[in-house]
Amino acid sequence: ILFRAHQNCNEVTNGAMQGSRLYGSLPRKWPIPGVKHIILIASGKGGVGKSTTAVNLAVGLTRLEQHLSVGLLDADVYGPSIPKMMNLSHRPELTKQNKMIPLVNYGIKCMSMGFLVEESSAMVWRGLMVMSAIQKLLRQVDWGVLDVLVVDMPPGTGDTQLTISQQIPVSGIVVVTHV
Numbered sequence: 001i002l003f004r005a006h007q008n009c010n011e012v013t014n015g016a017m018q019g020s021r022l023y024g025s026l027p028r029k030w031p032i033p034g035v036k037h038i039i040l041i042a043s044g045k046g047g048v049g050k051s052t053t054a055v056n057l058a059v060g061l062t063r064l065e066q067h068l069s070v071g072l073l074d075a076d077v078y079g080p081s082i083p084k085m086m087n088l089s090h091r092p093e094l095t096k097q098n099k100m101i102p103l104v105n106y107g108i109k110c111m112s113m114g115f116l117v118e119e120s121s122a123m124v125w126r127g128l129m130v131m132s133a134i135q136k137l138l139r140q141v142d143w144g145v146l147d148v149l150v151v152d153m154p155p156g157t158g159d160t161q162l163t164i165s166q167q168i169p170v171s172g173i174v175v176v177t178h179v
Contacts, residue, residue: 029169032138034145035071037171040164046155048178051081054152057174061148062107068147071102071109075164076154077133080114091115092141099142111141127159134163 032038041054051074058072074082083089086108092100092115102109113133143149148171154160 027166029167030139031169032143032149034143035149036146037148038151038168039148040151040153040170040173041176042153042161042173043155043176044157045178046079048155048176050155050176051076051085051152053174053176054150055082055085058108058148058150059106061150066147069109069145070107071111071143071146071149073137073141073149073151074110074112074114075134075137075151075160077113077130077137077160078154080112082110082112082152083114086110088112088115095142097142099140101142109143109146111137113137130160131163134160138164138168 039057041050041057043050054072058070061068061070072082072086074080076082086103086105088103088105088110090103092103092111095101100111102111103115104110151164153164
């Protein structure tokens with residue numbers, strides 16, 4: 001029985017790796033080019049210090065003796081706070097391949113929807129618009145080579161969180177709570 005379960009697991013994994021969808025399998029996770037590890041910073045609700053934790057983790061990782069190359073992705077399209085916390089406000093430039101070049105401060109490459117929209121503009125984000133923005137942040141950024149990408153997730157457990165966790169290979173997750 002154990003051998004059969006292991007064989008079924010391998011069949012599902014191999015099928016997903018080939019891009020096919022077997023019954024009951026999850027969609028294939030596509031790595032972000034040049035990124036070795038992805039750490040998600042999540043929370044069940046807002047206001048618990050998730051963005052502060054993400055920034056501190058990113059800064060801390062750059063200060064290790066191994067001199068890790070670190071990126072910080074602000075996936076909170078509803079209330080991006082990374083631009084303010086990282087003291088960045090410019091619009092990203094584009095490569096010849098039309099990919100956004102992350103802004104850099106404190107040795108950390110940063111990307112946020114906050115760089116792409118005016119801070120004072122009111123936006124209503126719904127369904128497909130949110131998913132399109134997330135795809136743009138995941139797939140149209142030229143990160144170069146990174147040891148770690150820290151992703152500041154939006155609060156809660158909605159479509160954005162599910163999309164991100166199902167589409168990219170995640171090395172670890174930090175869940176921030178309020179006691």
